[in-house]
Structures are given as structure tokens and as C-alpha cells.
Amino acid sequence: MKFSKFSLLFLITGSFLLAQNQKYTIAEAVNGLRSNLAVKNISQFSWSDDNKSFYQGVKNGYLVTEVQSMKQDTLVSLFQLNKNLAADRKLKSFPRINFINKDKGYFTQGSKYFWVQRSGKEWKVTDWNSLDENAENTELLSDNSGFVYTVKNNLYLNKNGKVVAITDDQDENIVNGKSVHQQEFGISKGIFISPDNSKIAFYRMDQTMVNDYPIIDWSVVPAVNKNIKYPMAGSKSHHVTLGIYDIKTNKTTFVKTEGDAEQYLTVITWNPDSKSIFIGVLNRDQNDLQMNQYDAASGNFVKTIFEEKSDKYVEPQHPLTFFPNSTTDFIWQSERSGFNHLFHYNIDKGLIAQITKGNWLVTELLGFNEKKKEIFYTSTQETPLERHLYKVNWNTFKTEKLTDQAGMHTGILSKDGNHLYDSYSNANSPRIVNVINTNTLKSKNLITSENTLKNYQRPEIKNVTLSADDGTPLYGKLILPTDFDASKKYPVIVYLYNGPHLQLITNSFPASGNLWYEYMAQRGYIVFTMDGRGSSNRGQKFEQAVFRHLGETEMKDQLKGVAYLKSLPYVNADKMGIHGWSFGGFMTTSFMLKHPEVFKVGVAGGPVIDWNMYEIMYTERYMDSPQNNPEGYKQANLLDKVQNLKGHLLMIHGAQDNVVVWQHSIKFLKAAVDNGVQLDYFVYPGHEHNVLGKDRVHLMQKVTDYFDEYLKK
Structure with a gap:
């Protein structure tokens, strides 16, 4: 059969458009980035002890790459390990090896430890040690002479x-x-x-x-x-x-x-x-x-x-992180200046210097180049929405940025500090991995991953910056329906956490931040998410704005987001839903009871209902003790506010939750019964604080169905 050029072009173009119109299944929306839509990555990366090469795991083996030439070779394979093992001891799958050097390492199978050693071109597996079958929390002595571990208590x-x-x-x-x-x-x-x-x-x-x-x-x-x-x-x-x-x-x-x-x-x-x-x-x-x-x-x-x-x-x-070959000088990470920074201390002289300074924070200390007196770290210096890699001289404080490409960078430094493994992603790049020479700043690319979502119908995503009542910038994302028509009005779902130690909004892949958001966009929803005050990586003032009054400042900030949504002509303000888990579940429930006119539907997972029932260390940090802050605890307590519920609320809890214990939502149900208030409730038996694995697909299908039922009518 012959095709004209026009027909061929039509077929190619049609196939391209068809490919881009693929929609996620709920399973892909929930677990896809960990399964069939996973982005290519380098597995089990580690630097060699001589700093001249690095190792990476591949199927049934490890590769070794020489940094200077980038020459790659097989370090060890499953075939090589099994070659010298008796038939009844052959390995069915390749184990994860902890390398001591290029010729020696060890791996575990249950409570048994095995040496892997190279002699010439041969690799041999030998028994090393066998611990109690109930051993946990195992630590290895650095000279490999023994193990420290717990059995029960x-x-x-x-x-x-x-x-x-x-x-x-x-x-x-x-x-x-x-x-x-x-x-x-x-x-x-x-x-x-x-x-x-x-x-x-x-x-x-x-x-x-x-x-x-x-x-x-x-x-x-x-x-x-x-x-x-x-x-x-x-x-x-x-x-x-x-x-x-x-x-x-x-x-x-x-x-x-x-x-x-x-x-x-x-x-x-x-x-x-x-x-x-x-x-x-x-x-x-x-x-x-x-x-x-x-x-x-x-x-x-x-x-x-x-x-x-x-x-x-x-x-x-x-x-404390001691300087190389020093027993007197160390780095202390502290927020005393308002942002987490590096401070140089001497055991005898005390504070020597503040090494890093500014209205940004160090997120990770990566290591040293002792010869050049350099410290390597990751920080938010560029923007709170990204992470970049830097080095600073600990004597002169001269700082140099090592990464130019926008996005969220993570680094692994070689022991001598001369090379840096840099893995990053941004809104448009699923993952790029380079090795940077920290002296010349020249980099060599290891992988540039393909976009595993390229065949799917993707939503338009708008980066949003709003202002809190004190002028603080608040960063968010607006995810529009995939069939967006500005002349129509759409239902909205607000996803939030807004609690300590978590940041939702970053310049990373996927740009939406979550494939379930995109799944909902494919189903005709607008999705909005924003980090308000109290959330992480914005400095002490931002984080401590919620002190003694959890939920209040956070709701004020999220209401700025609501006002923004209502200002958009294509938002149906009468059909707004809210969803969050853990602290986000507390926030969701708080909104449904303290601002019952805002959201028609709420889905609260694993919610804190009464801070008196949450653990001491976390709660008393942010709320002070109940004895010293009775008004703050009363204000945050949701048990006496259940009668305010107007919309539809679905509450979900793991039956074995040992973080936000089940009693939180059970007491809320009792309060609802006592007040003649109807709500919906679902329990996940066998799950602790988070519902994971295949059951998470069931969870997100339930959440989706609940929004469909009450926001699409």
C-alpha cells in the first residue's frame, strides 16, 4: 500500500496527538512514578575509597566508572559470584554490596553476613558472621571486626x-x-x-x-x-x-x-x-x-x-561535624541567626566564626576538601523553591556556586572533595545527573532521563506568589484542567499540609508536584496547593509564626489562597474541596469547622483532632505545654467544634496508627454523634499513619470518588 506525503504526515501527526492524549489510571496517578512511569536514575551510587572512580548498581551487577576517562567496566556480576558457589548456595538475585574497596565488600541475607572478595579475576563469597535472627539496629565497627545490635530491648x-x-x-x-x-x-x-x-x-x-x-x-x-x-x-x-x-x-x-x-x-x-x-x-x-x-x-x-x-x-x-584531622574544631548548624547556617567552633576558644550568612538556609552539609580548606553544602541561597550546591573556604569565607541549572539539586561528595555527584530535576527535566570537578567546575553528564510522562495529557501549571498579612511571600501552584476553557467555571480542590518539616512547593519534576493532582486535572478539576507560614525551609520567623496557636496563622495564609481562587473568573467558588493528611488532616478538619462556609467538601486523613493527645516532643515545641498554654490548646481542639460542620466531611484513619493514634478520629466520631452531626468515615486495617503500597490506590480512589460525588453534581 502506498501513502502520499500528506497521508503520511497526517498519520504521524495523528499518532503524536493520540500519544499526548493518554490519561493516567488511578494506579499510575498514585504509584506510577515508582513503577511503570519511574524516571531513569543511577542506582546505589558510591565513590571509591581512592576517589578515582565510582560504583553504581545495574541489573545483576555493579559497574565501575573511572572519573577521568569515564571508562566503564563491570566491577562484579551475579554470574561471577555464583561461579564459585556450590549449587545449593547460588544466589537467585544480585545482593546489595557495601564496598570497602574495589576488591572487597559485604552483603547481608537476613541476619547472615557474607564477604565478597576479588582474587585476580575471580570473585569469591565467604561466610562472615551470623547474628541473632531478631537482631535490629545493626551498626558495624569501622575496622569490620564486629557488630553492635539490639534484640528486643x-x-x-x-x-x-x-x-x-x-x-x-x-x-x-x-x-x-x-x-x-x-x-x-x-x-x-x-x-x-x-x-x-x-x-x-x-x-x-x-x-x-x-x-x-x-x-x-x-x-x-x-x-x-x-x-x-x-x-x-x-x-x-x-x-x-x-x-x-x-x-x-x-x-x-x-x-x-x-x-x-x-x-x-x-x-x-x-x-x-x-x-x-x-x-x-x-x-x-x-x-x-x-x-x-x-x-x-x-x-x-x-x-x-x-x-x-x-x-x-x-x-x-x-x-557536630569535626573538621578533617582535627579534634578541637567543628561545625555546628544553628538557626540562631534566623536561618540554619554553619558556625565554626573550637572546643577551647568557643565561637570562631559564622561561616555562612544570609536570609537563606543551609539544608545539607556535604563534606570537605581538606587541602583547599573548603566546605561543601546545599542551600536555598538562590530561592526557597530550589536547592543548589556550593563550596565555601573556611578561612576566607569565599563562596562559589557549583550548579547553574535551575531545580532541586542533591550532591554526594568524594572523600577528597575533588568531585561531586550532582543529581537534579526541575519542572521540565525529569532527572539529570552530572559529575562536577570541584576545582575546574567542569561537569560530565552521566544520564539525562527521558520524560516518562511525555505521552500523557498534561495540565498547564501556573506558579503563584501571594502575600501573607505581614507581607511574607507565599508560594503556590495552580493546576488547570487539561481541557481548560477560560469561559467555563471549574470545581477546585485545595491540597495542603502547611505543617513543620515539610515543603510542598519546589521547582522539581513533575512540575505539578504530584501525579494525582494531574489525574484530577484530567477529570476537570482545578487543583491548588501552597506552603503557608509554619512550613519548612523558609527560616525561623516563617516557621515560628505558628507558635502556641497551631492552625490559626496557617488558616489565615491558606485563606489568602482561597481569596486568590475566588478572584479567578473560571473558579466555581460554590464547589471547592480541601484535602490533607496528618497535619494536613488537622488543617482540613479545622477549615471545615472554623470556616465552614469556604469548602463544600473536605477529606481529612490521619488528622490530629486534639493536641493534648499528640506526642510531647513535637507538640510542646510548637504549642508549649497544655499547662502553660491552655487557651492555645482549647483554640486548636476540634472536638468542641464539630457542631459547626456544614459541608461534607470524609475522615480516614489507619487502624494501627502509632503516630496520630486512632483515638483522635474515634473521639471526633463520638463528638459528632453527641451533637447529631453526620459525617463519613473510613478505616484502613493493617496500616499505620500512612496508607502505602497497593492499598494507597484504593485510598486515592476513595478520595477521588468523594470529590466527584459532591463537587460534580
Whole structure:
């Protein structure tokens, strides 16, 4: 069959238009970017110990790339590992290897550890160690001689195959070696091994005074209760101490942290000489931090290096970072200037200098180039909507920006500081990965990912900047329906969080920020989302504007967004919905009760209903204690405001939620019954605070259907 040029052009053009008209399934809208629409990335990137090459994971193996020439070769493959294994021990899939150097690494299978070693062209897998099958929180000694781990509530050392019980607490409510203080203050672990591997510091948390809280497993018959310890605002908190175990003497000394037993022990840091340890001791009111040095052998207090106070709160989040080959000088990250910046301290002389300055904040400290006296970091210096990579000389304070392309950059620095792995995306670029020479600033591209959404019907997205009542800029995004016609009026969904430690609006891929927003745009909705005061990465004043009155300033800012929406001729102000989860669920419910005339429909997931029932560390930071701020707690409490509900409200909760416990929404239901108020409710059995995996598709279908039911009629 022959086609004319015109017919061929028509076919090509028609296919192109058809391709761009594809619509997301709900599964793609929810999990697509982690499955069939995932953007190409470099897996398991790491720098070699000699700084001359880097490793990356590929299917059934690892590649090694020489930085100078970019010559690439197979480092090790599944075939090579299996070649020297007996038939009954052959690996079915390639394990994730932690490389010590280019010829040696290790991997785990369950509680078993294996060496992977190269001899000539051959790779061999040998048994290394086997830990208790219930081992958790495993930390490896840096000389690879042993492991420190927890089993239930106790701490163990397995060194050269010999197991020693470091603690032996019979009461399960005394917990050793695990993270404490509800993982606030940047705490992510409870085991801290000294640099010389001679001592092991560990958290010991006594929870005996904290109330039990039931978490019911409904999957078995009869249902089974598992109590957790959940310290609620204003109630008794757990008591934490820091033990130091001496491997040679087999003895434990507890650090003498004097003061209130309910104080917080944060940012644990070993001195590189392993002779002393630093603890940020923060009072329960969270407004007075003392950075104390303690002797590691005796546990005795040595001195306070510095103190930080605030009329609101001090929130330490990062351990000390010592300068290369120094036991006296370190970097401390602090918001004392209003934004998180780097401060140079000396143990004996105190503050030496503030290294970074400005109305922007450092978001990550990446490392050093010792020879050039350079510090590498990520910051919002360009704009709060982006992250860029920088270096600064710690003597002259000369700063240089290392990335030019707009977007959200993340970096991994080589150990010598001469090369920087730079991965970024922006509204138009799904992912670009380069390696930057930090001396010449020349870069080599590793991947430029294709747009996996190119065949889909994408909405127009408008960046919006509004002003809070004090003139503060508020950044948001307006996502228009894919069949947008300015002469028509459309229903609107406002998605919000607006709480601490989260930022929704950035210049990243996809430009919308969430494929579910685009899915709703394909279904004829306008979607609006904005970061109001109280949210993250805008500095202390922005974050602390909500202090003692959670929900109030945030609603004022979000109402600016509502006013903007109502000013648009194509917005149907009578058909507005609101949706959020966790803090966003609290905000959604607050709007439906405190401003019931604004939104016709609300969907609140995992909502905080009464801050008296949320955990101490988070709540008392932002709200003070219930005893000191009864009016603030009463103002934020939604249980006595349920009678104000006018619109349609769907509340959703995970039945095993151990963050915002189920009782929040259960008490809200009781208040609704008591007041004769009707609302809709749904529970996800087996899920904790977030509904994840395939069940999240069910969740977002339910949310979608609810908006369809009440906003499309």
C-alpha cells in the first residue's frame, strides 16, 4: 500500500496527538512514578575509597566508572559470584554490596553476613558472621571486626564471632540502643561507636513512667493488643541516659548528665580522639540548649562549649561535624541567626566564626576538601523553591556556586572533595545527573532521563506568589484542567499540609508536584496547593509564626489562597474541596469547622483532632505545654467544634496508627454523634499513619470518588 506525503504526515501527526492524549489510571496517578512511569536514575551510587572512580548498581551487577576517562567496566556480576558457589548456595538475585574497596565488600541475607572478595579475576563469597535472627539496629565497627545490635530491648556486641550482652534489662520498658524522644531532634539511631572502635555509646530509655497505649491487631481472631509507650503532651515523659560501654574492660559507665530527668539528650557526637563525647542537653521546654562535653572513660562533665536560648524554641537537628584531622574544631548548624547556617567552633576558644550568612538556609552539609580548606553544602541561597550546591573556604569565607541549572539539586561528595555527584530535576527535566570537578567546575553528564510522562495529557501549571498579612511571600501552584476553557467555571480542590518539616512547593519534576493532582486535572478539576507560614525551609520567623496557636496563622495564609481562587473568573467558588493528611488532616478538619462556609467538601486523613493527645516532643515545641498554654490548646481542639460542620466531611484513619493514634478520629466520631452531626468515615486495617503500597490506590480512589460525588453534581 502506498501513502502520499500528506497521508503520511497526517498519520504521524495523528499518532503524536493520540500519544499526548493518554490519561493516567488511578494506579499510575498514585504509584506510577515508582513503577511503570519511574524516571531513569543511577542506582546505589558510591565513590571509591581512592576517589578515582565510582560504583553504581545495574541489573545483576555493579559497574565501575573511572572519573577521568569515564571508562566503564563491570566491577562484579551475579554470574561471577555464583561461579564459585556450590549449587545449593547460588544466589537467585544480585545482593546489595557495601564496598570497602574495589576488591572487597559485604552483603547481608537476613541476619547472615557474607564477604565478597576479588582474587585476580575471580570473585569469591565467604561466610562472615551470623547474628541473632531478631537482631535490629545493626551498626558495624569501622575496622569490620564486629557488630553492635539490639534484640528486643537489649544491646549486644558480636566481635570476631563472640557475642557479649552489653545490657541485660529484664523490664521490656527499659530500652537500650534504640532511637529515643520519638525520633525528634534529628535522632535516627541509638548506637554510637567511637572512632577508634574501643567504646560504644548508647541510649538507655526508661519508659516505665509513660502510659501504655493500645494498638490492636485486627487481622487475627480474637484480636490482639500490643501496647506501645506514647508520651502525650503535658504528661510524663520517658527518662533517657547515655551509657558508654568499654569493649576491653567489658564495663559500662553512664554519662553524668545532671538536670531534669525529662530533658532531651540530642546530637550525640564522639570527639575524633575517642576520649570525649558531646551531648546537646535540651530542657523539656525546648528553649535552652547546652552543648556539653563529657569524659568518655569516667562519664564526668568536662564543660559547656556553648548555650543557645530562645523565647520560643531551640531545635537541634545535626550532630557536630569535626573538621578533617582535627579534634578541637567543628561545625555546628544553628538557626540562631534566623536561618540554619554553619558556625565554626573550637572546643577551647568557643565561637570562631559564622561561616555562612544570609536570609537563606543551609539544608545539607556535604563534606570537605581538606587541602583547599573548603566546605561543601546545599542551600536555598538562590530561592526557597530550589536547592543548589556550593563550596565555601573556611578561612576566607569565599563562596562559589557549583550548579547553574535551575531545580532541586542533591550532591554526594568524594572523600577528597575533588568531585561531586550532582543529581537534579526541575519542572521540565525529569532527572539529570552530572559529575562536577570541584576545582575546574567542569561537569560530565552521566544520564539525562527521558520524560516518562511525555505521552500523557498534561495540565498547564501556573506558579503563584501571594502575600501573607505581614507581607511574607507565599508560594503556590495552580493546576488547570487539561481541557481548560477560560469561559467555563471549574470545581477546585485545595491540597495542603502547611505543617513543620515539610515543603510542598519546589521547582522539581513533575512540575505539578504530584501525579494525582494531574489525574484530577484530567477529570476537570482545578487543583491548588501552597506552603503557608509554619512550613519548612523558609527560616525561623516563617516557621515560628505558628507558635502556641497551631492552625490559626496557617488558616489565615491558606485563606489568602482561597481569596486568590475566588478572584479567578473560571473558579466555581460554590464547589471547592480541601484535602490533607496528618497535619494536613488537622488543617482540613479545622477549615471545615472554623470556616465552614469556604469548602463544600473536605477529606481529612490521619488528622490530629486534639493536641493534648499528640506526642510531647513535637507538640510542646510548637504549642508549649497544655499547662502553660491552655487557651492555645482549647483554640486548636476540634472536638468542641464539630457542631459547626456544614459541608461534607470524609475522615480516614489507619487502624494501627502509632503516630496520630486512632483515638483522635474515634473521639471526633463520638463528638459528632453527641451533637447529631453526620459525617463519613473510613478505616484502613493493617496500616499505620500512612496508607502505602497497593492499598494507597484504593485510598486515592476513595478520595477521588468523594470529590466527584459532591463537587460534580
